[in-house]
Amino acid sequence: MTDKLFKLTDPETGKHSDLPVRVPTIGPPVAGVGSMYRDLGAFTYDPGYAATASCQSAVTYIDGEKGVLMYRGYPIEQLAEHSNFIEVAYLLLYGELPKPDQLERFDTTIRTHTMLNEALLRFFNGFHYDAHPMAMVTGVVASMSAFYHDSTNVSDPEHRDIFAHRMIAKIPTIAAAAYKHSVGQPFVYPRNELDYCGNLLNMFFAVPASNYEVDPVAAEALDMLFILHADHEQNCSTSTVRLAGSSGTNPYSAIAAGNAALWGPAHGGANEAVINMLETIGSVDQIPKFVNRAKDKSDPFRLMGFGHRVYKSYDPRASIIRGMAHRVLNNLGRTNTPLFDLALELEQIALKDDYFVEKNLYPNVDFYSGIIYRALGIPKSMFTVMFAIARTVGWVTHWREMLSDPEFRIGRPRQLYIGAEQRDYAALSER
Ligand code: CMC
Numbered sequence: 001m002t003d004k005l006f007k008l009t010d011p012e013t014g015k016h017s018d019l020p021v022r023v024p025t026i027g028p029p030v031a032g033v034g035s036m037y038r039d040l041g042a043f044t045y046d047p048g049y050a051a052t053a054s055c056q057s058a059v060t061y062i063d064g065e066k067g068v069l070m071y072r073g074y075p076i077e078q079l080a081e082h083s084n085f086i087e088v089a090y091l092l093l094y095g096e097l098p099k100p101d102q103l104e105r106f107d108t109t110i111r112t113h114t115m116l117n118e119a120l121l122r123f124f125n126g127f128h129y130d131a132h133p134m135a136m137v138t139g140v141v142a143s144m145s146a147f148y149h150d151s152t153n154v155s156d157p158e159h160r161d162i163f164a165h166r167m168i169a170k171i172p173t174i175a176a177a178a179y180k181h182s183v184g185q186p187f188v189y190p191r192n193e194l195d196y197c198g199n200l201l202n203m204f205f206a207v208p209a210s211n212y213e214v215d216p217v218a219a220e221a222l223d224m225l226f227i228l229h230a231d232h233e234q235n236c237s238t239s240t241v242r243l244a245g246s247s248g249t250n251p252y253s254a255i256a257a258g259n260a261a262l263w264g265p266a267h268g269g270a271n272e273a274v275i276n277m278l279e280t281i282g283s284v285d286q287i288p289k290f291v292n293r294a295k296d297k298s299d300p301f302r303l304m305g306f307g308h309r310v311y312k313s314y315d316p317r318a319s320i321i322r323g324m325a326h327r328v329l330n331n332l333g334r335t336n337t338p339l340f341d342l343a344l345e346l347e348q349i350a351l352k353d354d355y356f357v358e359k360n361l362y363p364n365v366d367f368y369s370g371i372i373y374r375a376l377g378i379p380k381s382m383f384t385v386m387f388a389i390a391r392t393v394g395w396v397t398h399w400r401e402m403l404s405d406p407e408f409r410i411g412r413p414r415q416l417y418i419g420a421e422q423r424d425y426a427a428l429s430e431r
Helices: 036-040 076-082 085-094 100-111 118-126 133-147 157-183 196-205 216-229 236-245 251-262 270-281 284-295 316-331 338-352 354-358 366-375 380-403
Strands: 005-009 016-022 060-063 068-071
Touching: 005 036, 016 036, 068 076, 068 085, 068 316, 076 216, 076 316, 085 100, 085 196, 085 216, 085 380, 100 157, 100 196, 118 133, 118 157, 133 157, 133 251, 133 380, 157 196, 157 251, 157 380, 196 216, 216 316, 216 366, 216 380, 236 251, 236 380, 251 380, 270 284, 270 338, 270 366, 270 380, 284 338, 316 338, 316 366, 338 354, 338 366, 366 380
Parallel strands: none
Antiparallel strands: 005 016, 060 068
16 A cells, blocks of 8 residues: 555545555556445446456566566566476466476476376266367366365465466366367377476377377477466456455366356457458458458457457567467478468458557457467367466466465455336236
């Protein structure tokens, strides 16, 4: 808190409320509205939380005007260039870059928690072969609460750590099992000598009938995508994890809630929707037609992978991924890249269009990521699952942070009631 106060006055009654202002390390000041209801008898109203800080957090900072993203103070560009996903996971969870022995211990812990209980693995047989992988992953993550309920005391910091490690280690195994089930192939067990992304690719693409060698280009590309997707402060799925977790529920259930929120096309489901959109557009000459549709308010069509609640300039993750797409396609020897070419052209046309310029609509993280996933052989329906694997780190980090925050309380918003006033019940015969 600072001495500074914002003052709110009700012009009718003359009553006023002093709102204490808190100054963050960086970013705009935040007015505490906790006393407003007591002083003025009024709530704040902010659908979509566009101007509401739901918590204090020391994890991730975004400056949407300047296109800045930092994890624990480190710019995303530096982490993408110099770090790796496991190191970033440690950084997000524990707040500092690990020393060599800390990194080794953390890496070993994650590598040795990758297996699933066999009974959990059998759950996949209950799903229809064409179930959406996000539906399977959400269901199986929720089911983990049935396996680890008694051993997970959310008030015990050591238990919270074990949960965080288990969740990060097992989510690739769950994702790969969902994929193998959808293609009717036998499940491939994790191999602890492989690193995080190498192991994931092996569980996806190895089959008992032949040898599979992890392509280091593919593993490196995946690792960088995971760094970029690992956290994004109080986004829809992370806020969902916090809200679900705030009741003290089993944390695996809270992470399942995060998966459910991520799946939607306005959030993590956009990466799959972008590829569907590019396939529908089909060719460069069709782009103007679809750009016009995106501008037409009577048409529900939107340019998927465009726009962001916070970024009013280029999403820094999108520019890294666009540059990376060139390199990855090149390194994988792909010369015929019609979808990537179409995406580049669509971006150019949209960025020159007055509608997109006026509304500050730029490509977001999902616009180019699917191009890379596809080049790695990952099917469209798995794109959001890939996002979920990486974002699991952010979810568990925020869950841990919330529980150790002295200001933590159960999340319980109020509302602007617009329903009927009190009325008397009418018997069925009198209606
Ligand atoms: N295409 C066309 N118009 C758009 C788009 C778009 N992609 N995005 C926003 N607009 C327009 C919107 O119609 C509105 O116009 P007006 O002010 O005239 O009513 C204005 O821009 C502001 O949009 P909004 O929907 O009020 O903004 P929001 O902050 O509530 O929504 C968003 C943000 C990301 C949901 C939205 O931009 C969108 O639907 N984008 C497409 C889906 C997408 O790419 N989602 C991934 C988001 S980034 C990764 C992640 O979160 O997982």
